[in-house]
Amino acid sequence: MHFDTPLKLKGGAVMPAYELMVETYGQLNAARSNAVLVCHALNASHHVAGRYGDDEKSRGWWDNMVGPGRPVDTRQFFVIGVNNLGSCFGSTGPMSIDPATGKPWGSRFPVVTVEDWVDAQARVLDRLGIERLAAAMGGSLGGMQALSWALRHPQRVAHCVASATAPSLSAQNIAFNEVARRAIITDPDFHGGDYYAHGVVPRQGLSVARMIGHITYLSDDAMARKFGRSLRGGALNYGFDVDFQIESYLRYQGEKFSGYFDANTYLLLTRALDYFDPAGEHDGNLAQALAPARARFLLTSFTTDWRFSPERSREIVRALLANQRQVSYAEIESPHGHDAFLMDEPHYHDVVRAYFARIAEQLGLGDPA
Amino acid sequence: MHFDTPLKLKGGAVMPAYELMVETYGQLNAARSNAVLVCHALNASHHVAGRYGDDEKSRGWWDNMVGPGRPVDTRQFFVIGVNNLGSCFGSTGPMSIDPATGKPWGSRFPVVTVEDWVDAQARVLDRLGIERLAAAMGGSLGGMQALSWALRHPQRVAHCVASATAPSLSAQNIAFNEVARRAIITDPDFHGGDYYAHGVVPRQGLSVARMIGHITYLSDDAMARKFGRSLRGGALNYGFDVDFQIESYLRYQGEKFSGYFDANTYLLLTRALDYFDPAGEHDGNLAQALAPARARFLLTSFTTDWRFSPERSREIVRALLANQRQVSYAEIESPHGHDAFLMDEPHYHDVVRAYFARIAEQLGLGDPA
Numbered sequence: 072m073h074f075d076t077p078l079k080l081k082g083g084a085v086m087p088a089y090e091l092m093v094e095t096y097g098q099l100n101a102a103r104s105n106a107v108l109v110c111h112a113l114n115a116s117h118h119v120a121g122r123y124g125d126d127e128k129s130r131g132w133w134d135n136m137v138g139p140g141r142p143v144d145t146r147q148f149f150v151i152g153v154n155n156l157g158s159c160f161g162s163t164g165p166m167s168i169d170p171a172t173g174k175p176w177g178s179r180f181p182v183v184t185v186e187d188w189v190d191a192q193a194r195v196l197d198r199l200g201i202e203r204l205a206a207a208m209g210g211s212l213g214g215m216q217a218l219s220w221a222l223r224h225p226q227r228v229a230h231c232v233a234s235a236t237a238p239s240l241s242a243q244n245i246a247f248n249e250v251a252r253r254a255i256i257t258d259p260d261f262h263g264g265d266y267y268a269h270g271v272v273p274r275q276g277l278s279v280a281r282m283i284g285h286i287t288y289l290s291d292d293a294m295a296r297k298f299g300r301s302l303r304g305g306a307l308n309y310g311f312d313v314d315f316q317i318e319s320y321l322r323y324q325g326e327k328f329s330g331y332f333d334a335n336t337y338l339l340l341t342r343a344l345d346y347f348d349p350a351g352e353h354d355g356n357l358a359q360a361l362a363p364a365r366a367r368f369l370l371t372s373f374t375t376d377w378r379f380s381p382e383r384s385r386e387i388v389r390a391l392l393a394n395q396r397q398v399s400y401a402e403i404e405s406p407h408g409h410d411a412f413l414m415d416e417p418h419y420h421d422v423v424r425a426y427f428a429r430i431a432e433q434l435g436l437g438d439p440a
Numbered sequence: 441m442h443f444d445t446p447l448k449l450k451g452g453a454v455m456p457a458y459e460l461m462v463e464t465y466g467q468l469n470a471a472r473s474n475a476v477l478v479c480h481a482l483n484a485s486h487h488v489a490g491r492y493g494d495d496e497k498s499r500g501w502w503d504n505m506v507g508p509g510r511p512v513d514t515r516q517f518f519v520i521g522v523n524n525l526g527s528c529f530g531s532t533g534p535m536s537i538d539p540a541t542g543k544p545w546g547s548r549f550p551v552v553t554v555e556d557w558v559d560a561q562a563r564v565l566d567r568l569g570i571e572r573l574a575a576a577m578g579g580s581l582g583g584m585q586a587l588s589w590a591l592r593h594p595q596r597v598a599h600c601v602a603s604a605t606a607p608s609l610s611a612q613n614i615a616f617n618e619v620a621r622r623a624i625i626t627d628p629d630f631h632g633g634d635y636y637a638h639g640v641v642p643r644q645g646l647s648v649a650r651m652i653g654h655i656t657y658l659s660d661d662a663m664a665r666k667f668g669r670s671l672r673g674g675a676l677n678y679g680f681d682v683d684f685q686i687e688s689y690l691r692y693q694g695e696k697f698s699g700y701f702d703a704n705t706y707l708l709l710t711r712a713l714d715y716f717d718p719a720g721e722h723d724g725n726l727a728q729a730l731a732p733a734r735a736r737f738l739l740t741s742f743t744t745d746w747r748f749s750p751e752r753s754r755e756i757v758r759a760l761l762a763n764q765r766q767v768s769y770a771e772i773e774s775p776h777g778h779d780a781f782l783m784d785e786p787h788y789h790d791v792v793r794a795y796f797a798r799i800a801e802q803l804g805l806g807d808p809a
Contacts, residue, residue, distance in 0.1 A: 082678030182678040242663035242686045243655060249687045250651045252680055253694070257644035259628055275626035282619045283652065286612065291746075294611035300717060307715060309451030309551040311621055311707055315714070317611045318618045325622070338680055345684070346676060348669060377660075377746075 072198055078156075078191060084181035088170070092117045092154040092161035093195055096137060097145035104434050106201045107148045108192060109137060110209035110216035113284070113340050114332060116160035119152035120145070135415045139439075142424035146439040147431045148205060156191050157183045157339040165335035166267065178264030183339055185212070185347045189219045193227070203227050205430055207366075210234035210412035211379060212340065215347045218387070222349060225365040230430055232423065234371045235412035237383035238357050238390070239348035244378065247287055248341040251280035255334045264335055277334045278325030285324050290375035290408030350390075357386060358393035367397040369426045371419055373411040374404050399426060441567055447525075447560060453550035457539070461486045461523040461530035462564055465506060466514035473803050475570045476517045477561060478506060479578035479585035482653070482709050483701060485529035488521035489514070504784045508808075511793035515808040516800045517574065525560050526552045526708040534704035535636065547633030552708055554581070554716045558588045562596070572596050574799055576735075579603035579781035580748060581709065584716045587756070590733040591718060599799055600735040601792065604745055604781035606752035607726050607759070608717035613747065616656055617710040620649035624703045633704055646703045647694030654693050659744035659777030719759075726755060727762035736766040738795045740788055742780040743773050768795060 072093050078086040094117040099106060109119045111132065120131035120138045137143045137150050154162040157180060165180040172179075196204070207220035207228045214236025221231040240248070255261060258276030262269050289297075298317040313319045349360035368391055372384035381402045391398045401422045405411040411419070431437075441462050447455040463486040468475060478488045480501065489500035489507045506512045506519050523531040526549060534549040541548075565573070576589035576597045583605025590600040609617070624630060627645030631638050658666075667686040682688045718729035737760055741753035750771045760767045770791045774780040780788070800806075 082676070084678075182680075239669060241660060242667040242669065242684070243658075243660045245669070245684050246651075246655045246663065246686050246690055249684075249690055250648060250655065253644075253651065253691070254623055254648050256680065257648065275622075279619060279623050279626065279648065282615075282622065286615045286619065289612075291610060291612045294615065298611040300608060300611065300614070300720065307451070309453075311551075311625065311711065315611070315614050315618075317615050321615055321618055322622070342680065351669065 072195060074191075074194055076194070078187070078194075080181055080187045081184040082182050086156065086163070086181070089156060089163035089191075090161070090167075091156065091163070091191060091195060094118055094152045096120050096150040096152075097148055099149040099199070099201070100436070103201055104203070104205060105148050105436055106196070106199070106204050107143055107150045107206045107208055108196070108204050108220070109133060109143075109150055109152050110188070110192070110207065110213035111152070111155065112209070112211040112213045113337075113344075114328070115213075116158065117152040117154040117162075118160070119150065133413065136420070136423065142420050143208070143427050144431075144439045147436045148427070151195065151199070153192050153195050155183070155188045157336060157343075159333035159336040164333065165264070165339070166333050175265075175267040177267055177335065180335060180339065182342055182346075184343050185215045185219045186223060188216055188343070189223050192216070192220075193224055196227070203229060205434060206230040206232050206427070208232040209236075211236055211409065212344055215344070219347070219349070221364040221366040221368070222361065225363050228366045230369065230426075231364070231366040232369045232426065233387075234419075235373055235376055235379050235409055236370075236387075237379040238350060238387050240345055245345050247283055248345055251283045252338055252341060254279040254283070255337060261334065264338075266334070272329070273334045274329040277329040277332065277337060278322075280337055281328040281332075282321045282325040285321055287378045288408055288410045290377065290406060292375055293406050293408050296406065357390040361387070361390045361396070362394050364391065364394065364396055369399045369401075369423070371401045371403055371412070371422060373407065373409070373416075373419075374402060375406055376409045376411060378409040441564060443560075443563055445563075447556070447563075449550055449556045450553040451551050455525065455532070455550070458525060458532035458560075459530070459536075460525065460532070460560060460564060463487055463521045465489050465519040465521075466517055468518040468568070468570070469805070472570055473572070473574060474517050474805055475565070475568070475573050476512055476519045476575045476577055477565070477573050477589070478502060478512075478519055478521050479557070479561070479576065479582035480521070480524065481578065481580040481582045482706075482713075483697070484582075485527065486521040486523040486531075487529070488519065502782065505789070505792065511789050512577070512796050513800075513808045516805045517796070520564065520568070522561050522564050524552070524557045526705060528702035528705040533702065534633070534708070535702050544634075544636040546636055546704065549704060549708070551711055551715075553712050554584045554588050555592060557585055557712070558592050561585070561589075562593055565596070572598060574803060575599040575601050575796070577601040578605075580605055580778065581713055584713070588716070588718070590735040590737070591730065594732050594734040597735045599738065599795075600733070601738045601795065602756075603740045603788075604742055604748050604778055605739075605756075606748040607719060607756050609714055614714050616652055617714055620652045621707055621710060623648040623652070624706060630703065633707075635703070641698070642703045643698040646698040646701065646706060647691075649706055650697040650701075651690045651694040654690055656747045657777060657779045659746065659775060661744055662775050662777050665775065726759035730756070730759045730765070731763050733760065733763065733765055738768045738770075738792070740770045740772055740781070740791060742776065742778070742785075742788075743771060744775055745778045745780060747778040
């Protein structure tokens with residue numbers, strides 16, 4: 072979708088015109104009441120569910136959650152995926168050509184925030200003729216967007232479904248993001264963010280950044296179970312090449328990621344995470360910050376998630392209860408750390424499935440299929 | 441101290457000749473029974489206590505623990521600090537000249553292990569005429585050396601005092617080390633480890649490595665208390681320069697460290713950490729691995745240390761008890777994470793002080809001063 076109306080960003084900059092990649096699943100009903108917006112986290116996109124042609128590798132990032140017969144059943148709901156502004160999967164971002172200069176935006180692409188994304192997503196809904204969402208939904212950074220929807224557009228969202236999220240990053244969260252950014256920015260191939268003109272990408276820095284991220288997505292326990300101290304070759308090499316399976320895994324993840332993800336986008340998305348802090352504008356009072364919300368909420372967290380721990384979800388729950396909001400909260404036993412929100416955790420999926428069944432009932436969407 | 445007898449390393453290489461920087465405190469008694477070996481962790485050295493001249497900045501790294509009137513009272517004990525082989529504070533390491541080539545060892549410096557260090561330290565004791573240590577002592581990687589002392593030279597160590605340590609690194613620990621090493625090795629100024637010849641150092645990579653380390657030394661809670669989401673300038677800058685205090689702190693730590701520490705040493709020391717695993721040679725049976733120990737033990741851990749958590753110390757305690765060893769164990773309430781072992785934690789210091797008072801009593805060292 073192309074947008075010509077300038078979008079004023081929270082940081083003061085204005086996006087004069089921009090494109091957003093949008094993918095939808097299922098059918099919008101006649102009442103236009105069954106729309107679910109799925110917001111993506113760091114490295115995902117508008118491609119939430121399904122696959123392109125027969126390519127199994129092209130499965131959407133939340134395909135186990137969204138689709139026919141899935142917890143968010145696309146036989147009942149009309150699901151919308153939007154690639155956010157600044158991302159690198161087709162929407163306008165640092166790799167795009169800035170019409171003002173005829174060159175890639177690069178370092179001149181403005182810092183975008185969760186709130187900016189929500190405002191841009193609202194225009195997508197306008198375009199689709201959707202006044203009110205049945206639900207805004209997401210995990211991690213996507214959960215922050217769902218939460219922000221309930222605050223910025225309280226009349227436009229009936230339910231907010233947020234998994235493995237937090238009302239703001241902790242100092243430790245910001246610290247990990249900062250180290251990842253330093254790895255990228257100090258890579259000589261970064262060229263101050265304008266590497267496109269040099270025909271290179273800061274691949275090593277982006278790879279290190281991704282390795283750091285991966286450590287924080289997995290639980291200590293999950294890593295111990297999956298890798299432990301297993302050696303790749305059966306014996307130590309007394310050198311700095313790969314000895315342990317965990318090293319091999321991380322290097323592979325880093326290299327794979329740096330082959331398809333844009334480094335400037337990584338900077339932007341981590342900054343959006345850092346900056347999200349609705350309570351910050353209310354002297355740290357989260358209950359006050361959440362007062363505008365009118366939606367009903369489903370929050371889920373995962374016991375071994377040390378990145379966005381259950382305690383961070385409970386902060387949101389308490390603040391919503393202080394506002395007499397309706398909140399369902401499930402703390403899911405899972406060994407999979409932060410990554411659990413993307414995984415096929417039966418209890419988690421049961422909870423989400425039951426919640427959406429109730430929404431369908433409230434809306435009179437009828438039985439699926 | 442210069443050593444001419446070649447040292448065979450665990451990895452198979454041989455150090456033909458080498459120097460070790462040694463610093464001692466207090467007096468060796470006539471019975472030669474009051475010696476305490478203090479083993480250092482990643483970025484420390486032989487300079488354990490005291491200061492050089494009037495320079496307050498030259499305080500030893502464990503000056504709050506070792507000295508006159510300190511928990512390890514140098515009016516009673518003769519304390520020995522040794523800079524380990526491969527380190528960069530005067531002992532033979534990658535920056536030293538390899539006599540075989542006339543050039544710095546650089547990438548050809550062999551991988552050293554905790555066991556190699558212990559064997560080299562044993563030669564220091566031989567030189568000093570010390571047959572048996574009153575105690576081998578250390579925290580973190582230093583605690584691993586203390587533990588290894590009890591296994592490799594059971595008759596030469598009466599007490600083993602290990603703080604904030606582990607019987608081996610977890611997959612997550614190794615993962616953090618690996619990311620730090622990748623940051624160094626992929627820095628173009630690393631030149632395969634032979635950067636000395638190019639007149640550069642891989643400063644950016646080492647800085648990122650140190651930043652990662654710092655995050656793991658502090659607890660989430662300590663970071664929240666010390667920095668929280670405080671902004672350095674009072675307002676967000678909507679860019680990638682320093683916004684948050686935690687970013688400023690980490691950058692400063694990274695830059696400071698990369699100005700004085702050798703990158704090859706960082707690789708070696710993290711690898712020594714990765715490789716330490718006495719149970720590994722006994723099918724993972726730690727009790728079997730610790731069977732040779734004859735020392736008495738004091739282990740301490742810290743509640744918010746997520747790098748070497750209390751559970752890792754408890755593993756050692758259980759394995760020692762399975763061998764009917766005498767073990768004292770204190771789990772100290774502290775908000776300071778892994779760093780707590782270096783800090784002036786009153787309960788921790790009380791425990792260590794009482795333990796050394798008992799050693800002094802056993803040895804008939806008399807009252808201090």
